[in-house]
Amino acid sequence: MTDVRRVPAWQLWGRNRNFRFRFGRADSCLSATSLIVAIRLLLREWSLRPAHWNLDHTPFLPVSQSSVPYGRAVLLSLLNNHYADQRVGEIAELACVPSFCSFLIFEPSQTTLVMSLCRSVGWTVRFIPDPSRRYKFHKSGYSEVSRPGALAEFGSLGEGETQGRLLVVEAEEIEANNIIQLIRAADVVIEGFPDQEYGNTAGFELPDDASEQASIFKNIFQTTGLFERFSFKRERPVAVAMAVNAWPDRRIVYAIHKLSRCYETEAITPWSAHPRFGQIFEKHSDEFSDHVRSSIAINLAFSAIEEMNLQVKSSREKPRWLDNKYTWNPTVLMDLKSRLDRVGINPERTFDWIVRGDETEIPIEPVRDQFSVYSDGKIVRDVQFSLPDAIHACSYLRNFMTAHAFGKVHSVWGLTKCTMSSE
Known part of the structure; x- marks a missing residue:
């Protein structure tokens, strides 16, 4: 196995030109394997980092000659020093953003509009099939099961039926919760009446490991407690638009939350x-x-x-x-x-x-x-x-x-x- 700590940047650059990775303000062609190794090295040294790293455009050097931590040197080499004026912490955060289940279900036909709205304000979101399997959508509307014990009777999808789509928010926990809770508050304002089933409105962090995620979907999301938090509202895209428009103005965000809490009270x-x-x-x-x-x-x-x-x-x-x-x-x-x-x-x-x-x-x-x-x-x-x-x-x-x-x-x-x- 190649020790990427000793490989010049130009060699790493040429090994896999067809991998394209979105990194901040620009697109950089990087080796996927090398990037993962660099991030791992960086995170391993994370607890030893100084409070602030003022990167100094240090060129790549062999380990014995480098005056900088290995992870930082490799990452700078991989990025061709393009981000040498940024803190390594900022770069690591971009590469390791967690994903949160919002419990917000959308009709499949609504997802393109919602994605466009979210991207317009800089929210990183994606949709996955509803892991709760609580809703089925069809031409004449939708069907819903109220308790997880009835999922077996609810059955598999019939002809012309589709599953709902779950909104997943990719952000740090505080920002993810702020986004999810603002959409839920806007839901209440749009309807003019509180949904008492909401309870806790925080997101649920999803693991990266596929097997762990599948276990959570079946053994947690389809059991009493979290199952009831999955909700669908036909007017929810309007609530998303309201939340998106309010996001840049903290006072409007507070106004939505206050009016929502008024209805809930x-x-x-x-x-x-x-x-x-x-x-x-x-x-x-x-x-x-x-x-x-x-x-x-x-x-x-x-x-x-x-x-x-x-x-x-x-x-x-x-x-x-x-x-x-x-x-x-x-x-x-x-x-x-x-x-x-x-x-x-x-x-x-x-x-x-x-x-x-x-x-x-x-x-x-x-x-x-x-x-x-x-x-x-x-x-x-x-x-x-x-x-x-x-x-x-x-x-x-x-x-x-x-x-x-x-x-x-x-x-x-x-x-x-x-x-x-x-x-």
């Missing part, structure tokens, strides 16, 4: 807000913990608005109302509308603020007489708000109902549902 099912059902959800609770939970949900929702810098900006010197009839101060209103317009939100759109059942002791400001077109004025008393009015109503609830010590009024709301739907 307290929410009504979207279909229960349909006018034909009237009031089918509870409005009040005598339990103190419910009062606190409602408060947390409202605070999180409004904090998401603040993360996007879309709150009403007013002060004692520049009040938002000109009178007690809630006439907007033109200066304050124009400032809010301009910020909405700047981020691509139409400031003239309207929202239906859901108000159901008997009147309560909690007023909603601003007071408007414009009911939604479907309101009956009795049980269904939904109000049509302009977008600035709706944002003010959110800030009113936060400022006067939840942000400070609770008063007597809080005993009557507990399960207050502050739900808006766009029109």
Whole structure:
């Protein structure tokens, strides 16, 4: 076996020109075997490395003459000193990126779009057949098994059926979890209702060894506990697009997570807000913990608005109302509308603020007489708000109902549902 530590770079370079390896900013033609050996040598010396290696373009030398660690010398030789100005640690990280199971399942026809979205923001992802075998896709939709014990009855794929595809994220653990959890949070925001099956949303690191991976797929992923974490949502590509667009802006990332956690803390099912059902959800609770939970949900929702810098900006010197009839101060209103317009939100759109059942002791400001077109004025008393009015109503609830010590009024709301739907 050739000792690559003593072979000049030009000889290694010429032994296998048809192997192409993606390395940082450029493509380098490398010998696959030699690269693996170099990385192994490098990792063997990893614990002895100085805090920072300022590589000095040292040419390749025999072991006895080299003043640098073997792994570093070989790697520099293999790379033809192209990356001699980078730390070896950075190069090793590029070569040894772990893979994480996201538990996010996609329909096979969605994978090309999702791959394109992820690559546009620099995420390294790939798809593999769903190891849980929880979903089957066919022309008329998909089938799902709810528990691993039913997989045998679920059977193998029939004619025209395909397995789902699992999204695998290739990144360091923290970044992989940030990507996976952001997509899951965007899922909740898109649906407007939490998925209680999610539980732990962290990724699961996959081993490189094929036999170990196959064992995990069968003995762990297809057993109670992790099996339930595999999920499919038809609108998930939209959630991926939302996550991708938010990724460069930390404040938007936080806004998505806050609104998602708001729904997870307290929410009504979207279909229960349909006018034909009237009031089918509870409005009040005598339990103190419910009062606190409602408060947390409202605070999180409004904090998401603040993360996007879309709150009403007013002060004692520049009040938002000109009178007690809630006439907007033109200066304050124009400032809010301009910020909405700047981020691509139409400031003239309207929202239906859901108000159901008997009147309560909690007023909603601003007071408007414009009911939604479907309101009956009795049980269904939904109000049509302009977008600035709706944002003010959110800030009113936060400022006067939840942000400070609770008063007597809080005993009557507990399960207050502050739900808006766009029109």
